[in-house]
Amino acid sequence: MARLLTGRVLSSSPDKTIVISVVKRKTHPIYKKQYAVKAKFMAHDEKNEASVGDLVVIRESRPLSARKRFVLYKIIEKARVAFRETDATADMPQEPKVPSQKPKAASGKLSASSSQLSAKVTEGSVT
Secondary structure, eight states, X not given: OOOEEEEEEEEOOSTTEEEEEEEEEEEOTTTOOEEEEEEEEEEEOTTOOOOTTOEEXXXXXXXXXXXXXXXXXXXXXXXXXXXXXSOTTSSSOOOOOOOOXXXXXXXXXXXXXXXXXHHHHHHHHHO
């Protein structure tokens, strides 16, 4: 009998392929503490029905490619669509932009004029 695994769809971007994360809870044999073990499987989705976040059941099959050994069996629960506001600043008043006052950097003209000034000062002291 083929194995059935239940997990969440992590990715559905490849064509006719979904990536599923299966979480198993295990108990440590000595410490008796439970921990989670995660595994990722690739499964064949012929009709591209599953989307990211769906809870699905996959069934073991013959090797379909180098990494695909499962087929989508059924979708248990579709992912909820989260509401996303596309224009979040529509009702907020716009603040006037104030130009930032940055310190002026030394440019070539400024250094040339300072050299001219120093030349004039030396000329004036000579006379």
